Amino acid sequence: MNYRNFPMVPRVIFGRGSFNQLNEIIAPKRINTSAPFIFLVDDVFKGNAWITSRIPLSYEDKLIYISAEEEPKTEQIDALVEEIILSTKERASGIIGIGGGTIMDIAKAVSIMLTNKGSADEYQGWDLVKNPAIYHVAVPTISGTGAEVSRTTVLTGPDKKLGINSDYTPFDQVVLDPELTKDIPKKQWFYTGMDCYIHCVESLNGTYLNAFSQSYGEKAFDLCKEVFINGELAPEDSQDKLMMASWHGGMSIAYSQVGVAHAMSYGLSYLLGTKHGIGNCIVFNHLEEFYPEGVKLFKEMLNRHDILLPEGVCADLDDSHFDTMIAVALSLEPLWENAIGKNWKKVITHQKLKSLYQKM
Ligand code: NAD
Numbered sequence: 001m002n003y004r005n006f007p008m009v010p011r012v013i014f015g016r017g018s019f020n021q022l023n024e025i026i027a028p029k030r031i032n033t034s035a036p037f038i039f040l041v042d043d044v045f046k047g048n049a050w051i052t053s054r055i056p057l058s059y060e061d062k063l064i065y066i067s068a069e070e071e072p073k074t075e076q077i078d079a080l081v082e083e084i085i086l087s088t089k090e091r092a093s094g095i096i097g098i099g100g101g102t103i104m105d106i107a108k109a110v111s112i113m114l115t116n117k118g119s120a121d122e123y124q125g126w127d128l129v130k131n132p133a134i135y136h137v138a139v140p141t142i143s144g145t146g147a148e149v150s151r152t153t154v155l156t157g158p159d160k161k162l163g164i165n166s167d168y169t170p171f172d173q174v175v176l177d178p179e180l181t182k183d184i185p186k187k188q189w190f191y192t193g194m195d196c197y198i199h200c201v202e203s204l205n206g207t208y209l210n211a212f213s214q215s216y217g218e219k220a221f222d223l224c225k226e227v228f229i230n231g232e233l234a235p236e237d238s239q240d241k242l243m244m245a246s247w248h249g250g251m252s253i254a255y256s257q258v259g260v261a262h263a264m265s266y267g268l269s270y271l272l273g274t275k276h277g278i279g280n281c282i283v284f285n286h287l288e289e290f291y292p293e294g295v296k297l298f299k300e301m302l303n304r305h306d307i308l309l310p311e312g313v314c315a316d317l318d319d320s321h322f323d324t325m326i327a328v329a330l331s332l333e334p335l336w337e338n339a340i341g342k343n344w345k346k347v348i349t350h351q352k353l354k355s356l357y358q359k360m
C-alpha cells in the first residue's frame with residue numbers, strides 16, 4: 001500500500017467579522033510596492049459597500065470583478081492571466097478570491113497559471129503542475145462546495161470538465177467569515193449547501209471510506225442535518241455551522257472520493273451548462289437505489305424548504321446528447337469505483353445511465 005501525502009490549508013481564520021482583518025493577514029506577504037495583490041471578486045458585490053469598502057487596496061493593487069453566472073473555463077483563466085501579466089510591472093504578490101466555488105476555483109487556477117507556462121487546459125488532470133503557485137487566499141461568501149479546502153480547481157476545457165489536482169492548488173490562507181453569507185438568495189443557499197450534504201453521503205457510503213474521511217464526513221453530515229432538518233437555529237448559528245460543514249465535507253472527500261451524483265452531474269454540466277449545486281440536486285433526487293437513506297433525507301429537506309427542482313431537463317435531448325453526457329460521466333472512473341466498487345463496470349452500463357438521465 002502506497003499512501004498519499006496530502007497538503008492542507010496551512011492558515012485559517014474563523015469568526016464573524018474576521019474579513020476586517022484581511023489587510024493585517026496579507027500585508028506581510030507583499031513582495032514590494034510594485035508587486036500588487038489582485039482581488040478577484042464576485043460581481044454580485046459590485047456596489048455593495050459593506051463588502052467592497054473592506055477590500056484593502058493599496059499601492060498598485062487591482063480589483064477585478066468576475067461573474068459567477070457560468071462556471072470557470074480554461075480559456076477564461078488564460079485571458080485573466082494575460083490581463084494580469086500585461087497590467088502589472090512585476091509578478092503579483094498574491095491572488096485573493098472573494099466569492100463562492102466559482103470565484104475560489106478561478107483564484108486557484110490563476111495563481112497556478114501565473115507561474116506555469118502554456119494554457120490552463122494543459123494542467124487538467126492529476127499532478128501535472130510543475131511550479132508552485134503564487135500566494136493565494138480564499139474568502140468564501142457562500143458555503144457548501146469545500147473548494148476552500150480542496151486540492152482541486154474544477155475547470156471546463158475544450159474537451160473535458162476536469163480539475164487541476166495538484167499539491168500547489170490548495171489555498172495558503174482561508175478567511176472564514178460566516179457573516180459574509182447572510183444575504184444569499186434562499187434557493188442558492190440550498191443548492192450550494194446540498195453540495196456539502198451530497199459530498200458527505202457519497203463519501204460515507206463509498207468503498208474508499210476510511211477513518212480519516214469518516215471523521216470529517218460524519219461531522220459535516222451532522223452539521224448539515226442541524227442546518228437543513230432540525231431547523232430551529234438562529235440565522236447566525238446556521239451560517240456559522242454551514243461554513244464549518246463545508247470545510248469538513250471538503251476534508252472528507254480529500255482522502256476519499258465523491259460518487260454517483262457528482263459523476264452524472266458533471267455530464268449534465270458539460271452538455272447543458274447546469275451549475276454544480278443545482279445539477280447535483282437534480283441527479284441526487286433520482287438516486288434512491290444507490291443512496292436510499294441519503295435521498296430520503298434529501299427529499300425531506302426539499303419539502304421543509306419549499307424547493308421545487310427543475311424537471312424534464314433531459315426531455316428534449318437526442319441520442320447523441322445522451323452519448324456525450326454518458327461519456328463524460330463514465331470517464332470519471334475513481335468516482336464510480338468509490339461508489340460501486342472495483343466491478344462497477346458490470347453495474348454501470350451505458351443503458352443504465354441513459355435510463356437514469358431520462359428520469360431527470
Ligand atoms: P457560485 O460561486 O457559482 O455562486 C452561486 C451564486 O451565488 C452566484 O450567482 C453568486 O454570485 C452568488 N453568491 C455568492 N456569494 C453570495 C453572497 N454572499 N450573497 C449573494 N449572492 C452570492 O456557487 P458555488 O455553488 O459556491 O460554486 C459552484 C462552483 O464550485 C462550480 O464551478 C463547481 O465546479 C465548483 N466546485 C469546486 C470544488 C472544488 O473542490 N474546487 C468543489 C465543488 C464545487
Ligand code: ZN
Binds near residue numbers: 145196262276280
Ligand atoms: Zn460537489
